[in-house]
Amino acid sequence: MQLEQIRRIAVIGLGRMGHGIAQSFAMAGFPVRAFDANTEARESTPDRIRSNLNAFVANDLISGNDVEPILNRIKILESEADAATDADFIVEAIAENREIKQDFFARIEDVVEKTTIIASNSSTFTISESCANMRDPRRAIVTHWFNPPHIVPTVEIVPGPETTDQITRTTIALHRKLGKQAVRVNAEIPGFLVNRVQMAMIREIWDLYERGIASREDIDAAIQGSLGFRLAVSGPLAVCDFGGIDIWSTVYKRLVPELRNDSSVPDSIQQLLNEGSLGPRSGRGIYEYDPATVDEISAKRDTAMLKLAKLVADDSSFQDAPATGSKG
Ligand SMILES: NC(=O)c1ccc[n+]([C@@H]2O[C@H](COP(=O)([O-])OP(=O)(O)OC[C@H]3O[C@@H](n4cnc5c(N)ncnc54)[C@H](O)[C@@H]3O)[C@@H](O)[C@H]2O)c1
Numbered sequence: 001m002q003l004e005q006i007r008r009i010a011v012i013g014l015g016r017m018g019h020g021i022a023q024s025f026a027m028a029g030f031p032v033r034a035f036d037a038n039t040e041a042r043e044s045t046p047d048r049i050r051s052n053l054n055a056f057v058a059n060d061l062i063s064g065n066d067v068e069p070i071l072n073r074i075k076i077l078e079s080e081a082d083a084a085t086d087a088d089f090i091v092e093a094i095a096e097n098r099e100i101k102q103d104f105f106a107r108i109e110d111v112v113e114k115t116t117i118i119a120s121n122s123s124t125f126t127i128s129e130s131c132a133n134m135r136d137p138r139r140a141i142v143t144h145w146f147n148p149p150h151i152v153p154t155v156e157i158v159p160g161p162e163t164t165d166q167i168t169r170t171t172i173a174l175h176r177k178l179g180k181q182a183v184r185v186n187a188e189i190p191g192f193l194v195n196r197v198q199m200a201m202i203r204e205i206w207d208l209y210e211r212g213i214a215s216r217e218d219i220d221a222a223i224q225g226s227l228g229f230r231l232a233v234s235g236p237l238a239v240c241d242f243g244g245i246d247i248w249s250t251v252y253k254r255l256v257p258e259l260r261n262d263s264s265v266p267d268s269i270q271q272l273l274n275e276g277s278l279g280p281r282s283g284r285g286i287y288e289y290d291p292a293t294v295d296e297i298s299a300k301r302d303t304a305m306l307k308l309a310k311l312v313a314d315d316s317s318f319q320d321a322p323a324t325g326s327k328g
Contacts, residue, residue, distance in 0.1 A: 001139075001167065005115075007088055008030070008031055009030045010032070010087035011033075014042065015036070015041060018036065019045050019049055020145075020148055020149035021121065022049070027066075032075070033077055033087065036076075037080075052302075053067045054067070059310060080107075084111045087116055090118055092104055098130075101129070102131075105134050105140060106134055117171060118139055126142065127140050127142045128161065131162075137160060138162050138167065141158065141167055143155055159188075201223075207266060209268070216287065
């Protein structure tokens with residue numbers, strides 16, 4: 001399957017991730033047929049996408065005239081088979097459960113055409129795990145988006161050992177056509193690429209927090225205003241080059257032995273877990289929240305990310321610089 005042959009998209013599972021993935025394809029002009037097993041999720045999808053699109057309009061990323069045509073490209077169907085019919089590319093964002101994923105992949109290969117690419121948005125399961133019961137796993141692949149998917153640029157494309165190179169290349173090209181920063185991960189390792197890095201950082205951050213090395217507010221401000229700020233415009237390997245490999249090697253030898261390296265959840269975090277303090281929706285996580293304001297906080301976060309996305313997209317010459325070696 002070549003990029004030019006992909007005309008119709010299906011999205012199965014319309015929760016936090018699926019509705020934004022459907023939106024992204026529709027924004028790039030693709031007709032999308034979508035399904036969720038839950039009636040409320042199906043019924044609320046158009047309103048959730050409309051609200052996302054209104055934020056795009058408010059930040060001058062699309063025109064108000066674009067909203068209805070984008071919404072009209074998304075059809076919510078009453079069955080998985082109806083949504084999947086005729087799809088050239090189908091992606092699932094259903095429950096993160098091995099058996100549910102395996103059943104989906106085994107079932108869907110008999111519903112779609114033999115050439116249809118079948119993708120999983122799983123954050124944990126490799127495509128080899130999800131497609132264990134498929135007859136033809138060569139067209140199955142992981143496309144791992146980040147929340148909120150309609151805003152965060154990166155999508156990790158992770159083929160399994162059976163996935164053909166053509167399927168991988170077409171999937172990368174498709175996501176680049178959406179304007180996504182599609183990256184190829186060459187091996188199926190747990191957590192793929194980004195979540196491994198994220199967890200390495202979170203382990204150290206939880207350790208610093210538990211030991212009271214700084215307050216929660218200062219830890220967040222320190223990382224957001226330094227690594228976060230810099231990483232928005234420069235990849236970590238390019239940061240190493242510009243810092244000097246000699247300096248980084250010295251710091252590596254001095255600091256790495258000092259870092260937390262066990263795999264247990266810190267006691268203070270375990271205590272939050274035991275209390276049911278799981279984050280904004282439970283009124284408390286590491287911070288305290290008024291659950292009534294959670295949607296407002298999320299909307300503010302999305303607006304800030306949209307502004308950042310616009311800034312980074314407008315300055316694409318700077319983003320391209322490391323590959324050309326011209327950054328200086
Ligand atoms: N939330 C994240 O930050 C994030 C990031 C990357 C990837 N993912 C992955 O994306 C997938 C979806 O995550 P989410 O956060 O959107 O979950 P979610 O719970 O918000 O949404 C899942 C949706 O799938 C529906 N569903 C479940 N089983 C189904 C089935 N068999 N057929 C049709 N619909 C079904 C549910 O009704 C629900 O609406 C998971 O595999 C998850 O690991 C999540």
